[in-house]
Amino acid sequence: xxxxxxDGYVNEHDLIKFKDMDxxxxxxxxxxxxxxxxxVKVEVRDQEMFAxxxxxxxxxxxxxxxxxxxxxxxxxxxxx
Numbered sequence: 001x002x003x004x005x006x007d008g009y010v011n012e013h014d015l016i017k018f019k020d021m022d023x024x025x026x027x028x029x030x031x032x033x034x035x036x037x038x039x040v041k042v043e044v045r046d047q048e049m050f051a052x053x054x055x056x057x058x059x060x061x062x063x064x065x066x067x068x069x070x071x072x073x074x075x076x077x078x079x080x
Contacts, residue, residue: 003042003051008067010042010056018053025077026050028059034074050076 004011021040028037039050041061050059050073059066064073 003044005044005058008058008069010051010058012056015053015056018051022079023053024050024079026059027074027077028052029072029074031070 003014003017018040023038023040026037026039027034038053039059040053042049042051042058044058048061050061051057052059057066057069057071059071059073066072
C-alpha cells in the first residue's frame with residue numbers, strides 16, 4: 001500500500017487507509033510521560049515504520065525514534 005508522507009507524518013488523506021490494517025498497542029515516551037497509542041506498520045521509502053493511526057506520526061521500527069518530534073517508542077505490547 002502506498003502511503004504519502006510529509007516531514008515525518010503520514011499525509012492526513014492517507015490515514016483512512018489504516019482502518020483495516022493490523023494494529024499494535026505501543027507505549028510512546030512524550031514530554032508528559034508514557035502514552036499508549038495504536039499504530040500500524042507501513043513502508044516508507046523502502047523502510048518499515050510504525051505510524052500513529054490518529055496523528056500520522058512516523059516512528060522508525062528499529063530505533064523507535066520519531067522522525068518529526070522528540071517522541072520515541074518505549075515498548076510494543078502486542079498486535080491487537
